[in-house]
Amino acid sequence: MLTxxxxxxxxxxxxxxTGISLHVExxxxxxxxxxxxxxxxxxxxxxxxxxEPRSGKITFEGENIGGKPTHKLVAQGISxxxxxxxxxxxxxxxxxxxxxxxxSRNKLQIAADMERAFKMFPRLKERESQKAGTLxxxxxxxxxxxxxxxxxxxxxxxxxxxxxxAPLVVHTIFQAIDExxxxxxxxxxxxxxxxxxxxxxxRAYVLETxxxxxxxxxKDLANDPRIKEAYLGE
Amino acid sequence: xxxxxxxxxxxxxxxxxxxxxxxxxxxxxGVLKLINFAHGDVYMVGAFMGFYLANGLGARGAQMLGMSxxxxxxxxxxxxxxxxxxxxxxxVVMLLAMAICAAIGVIIERFAYRPVRKYSxxxxxxxxxxxxxxxENGGQVVFGAEPKFFPELFSKRNIDxxxxxxxxxADIIVLVIAIVLMIALQLIVYRTKTGRAMRAxxxxxxxxxxxxxxxxxxxxxxxxxxxxxxxxxGVLVAIRIPRIDPLMGILVGLKAFVAAVLGGIGNIPGAxxxxxxxxxxxxxxxxxxxxxxxxxxxxxxxxxxxLFRPSGLLGTVAQEKV
Numbered sequence: 001m002l003t004x005x006x007x008x009x010x011x012x013x014x015x016x017x018t019g020i021s022l023h024v025e026x027x028x029x030x031x032x033x034x035x036x037x038x039x040x041x042x043x044x045x046x047x048x049x050x051x052e053p054r055s056g057k058i059t060f061e062g063e064n065i066g067g068k069p070t071h072k073l074v075a076q077g078i079s080x081x082x083x084x085x086x087x088x089x090x091x092x093x094x095x096x097x098x099x100x101x102x103x104s105r106n107k108l109q110i111a112a113d114m115e116r117a118f119k120m121f122p123r124l125k126e127r128e129s130q131k132a133g134t135l136x137x138x139x140x141x142x143x144x145x146x147x148x149x150x151x152x153x154x155x156x157x158x159x160x161x162x163x164x165x166a167p168l169v170v171h172t173i174f175q176a177i178d179e180x181x182x183x184x185x186x187x188x189x190x191x192x193x194x195x196x197x198x199x200x201x202x203r204a205y206v207l208e209t210x211x212x213x214x215x216x217x218x219k220d221l222a223n224d225p226r227i228k229e230a231y232l233g234e
Numbered sequence: 235x236x237x238x239x240x241x242x243x244x245x246x247x248x249x250x251x252x253x254x255x256x257x258x259x260x261x262x263x264g265v266l267k268l269i270n271f272a273h274g275d276v277y278m279v280g281a282f283m284g285f286y287l288a289n290g291l292g293a294r295g296a297q298m299l300g301m302s303x304x305x306x307x308x309x310x311x312x313x314x315x316x317x318x319x320x321x322x323x324x325x326v327v328m329l330l331a332m333a334i335c336a337a338i339g340v341i342i343e344r345f346a347y348r349p350v351r352k353y354s355x356x357x358x359x360x361x362x363x364x365x366x367x368x369x370e371n372g373g374q375v376v377f378g379a380e381p382k383f384f385p386e387l388f389s390k391r392n393i394d395x396x397x398x399x400x401x402x403x404a405d406i407i408v409l410v411i412a413i414v415l416m417i418a419l420q421l422i423v424y425r426t427k428t429g430r431a432m433r434a435x436x437x438x439x440x441x442x443x444x445x446x447x448x449x450x451x452x453x454x455x456x457x458x459x460x461x462x463x464x465x466x467x468g469v470l471v472a473i474r475i476p477r478i479d480p481l482m483g484i485l486v487g488l489k490a491f492v493a494a495v496l497g498g499i500g501n502i503p504g505a506x507x508x509x510x511x512x513x514x515x516x517x518x519x520x521x522x523x524x525x526x527x528x529x530x531x532x533x534x535x536x537x538x539x540x541l542f543r544p545s546g547l548l549g550t551v552a553q554e555k556v
Contacts, residue, residue, distance in 0.1 A: 069448075071445075088437045
């Protein structure tokens with residue numbers, strides 16, 4: 001579904017990604033784990049067109065999407081819940097969700113999708129008319145995910161959804177990820193919480209300083225001694 | 235008491251015009267974090283567009299004001315004489331000037347600001363000053379440097395009020411139109427999908443892109459709205475005080491900018507409030523102190539805000555997040 005072939009990205013003179021290749025297949029949950037600054041967020045931002053690759057090829061459903069503007073990629077079925085959640089603090093929860101459906105003109109569809117988001121995260125329903133800036137971190141994350149789903153994406157990118165959240169909320173977020181997957185949406189998940197990420201994904205890539213150093217089924221990686229030592233703290 | 239009432243009326247009328255211009259500064263700042271220094275000159279262009287349109291539509295020239303020449307020459311442009319001077323003519327002139335300036339605003343954004351958007355904000359600021367100089371000097375070439383006199387679009391008369399004050403019918407019309415425009419803007423920004431997208435873009439450009447918003451289009455739309463309001467202000471000012479010239483936008487633009495800062499730059503109700511406060515303060519100073527200080531007031535206010543409340547009256551303190 002999504003393929004990155006030898007993609008390199010620079011921030012000015014600094015190389016952030018060095019020739020990474022990865023693929024995500026229809027219906028999978030693939031996770032990208034690695035330390036801070038390894039290039040996980042850069043990878044997602046490059047896929048969504050917020051950053052331009054210096055070289056390499058990105059294809060989505062067979063089409064070369066490198067250099068395409070972000071808003072066109074959203075129309076094509078890619079959606080992202082960004083790092084730091086990126087909710088519109090000056091807009092209400094309801095308005096934030098509406099923004100997620102910006103490209104849709106079908107009011108009935110939007111209303112149905114809104115109900116689905118509220119069903120997945122009942123807390124959002126309670127906060128519907130509150131400004132997003134007044135929500136807790138966990139609620140903002142739920143809003144960011146709910147909002148990303150409003151465009152009915154075929155590929156959902158999640159950037160650090162559990163960062164800085166209480167364990168109970170982390171549990172809710174990963175339950176939601178399982179639920180989204182069960183409904184057929186493909187997910188590329190970036191996480192520092194390697195333990196949870198490997199437990200809720202099919203395959204994983206390990207990024208270190210802009211390169212992919214390991215890849216494989218999540219179950220195998222979770223049992224790999226090197227991963228255990230470096231990322232699972234065992 | 236009658237001085238106070240009179241100056242208050244004058245101040246509100248003047249302030250409403252500052253508000254209209256201040257809105258353009260604040261909206262563009264909201265989406266681009268750019269102080270569009272050319273905005274005051276778009277207001278000037280609006281007044282001139284109104285001038286040519288009014289003459290073209292066959293309004294009475296300004297002979298009665300002691301002017302000859304220009305008004306009459308320009309009158310034939312649109313095959314004039316078709317419309318009797320009236321409130322309707324004034325509205326048509328204003329709406330057309332707004333449309334033309336909206337297009338000019340979009341063109342300025344597309345060809346001057348968009349190419350430098352990826353560089354530092356200082357680059358954009360210097361570009362804005364460049365565009366401002368271009369409009370001022372270009373205006374002198376195209377419109378002529380000598381002042382022109384805006385034709386009288388409808389007859390004005392003074393209406394006496396209680397307490398010895400009076401209000402000119404033109405002031406009432408200016409105020410009513412300004413209020414209607416501000417309500418319309420409020421509805422666009424807070425009740426439409428495009429308005430919601432504007433607010434999203436001004437809060438977080440990248441998140442807005444991730445919603446599928448064509449942010450370039452929203453930014454262009456913001457310029458169109460702001461420039462249209464500036465053009466409306468240009469025509470309304472010319473209705474009140476008919477003398478227009480290509481440099482008329484400099485001082486008014488700066489004062490409106492101060493109004494936007496006073497209200498809290500980036501804050502739409504703030505710009506409206508700031509404009510009114512600057513207008514009222516200015517006329518009060520004229521009424522009670524001396525007309526000499528008329529133009530100094532706004533800048534004294536600017537210094538005070540920067541010292542005591544840099545985020546403006548309605549602005550929120552920007553939190554630097556790590």
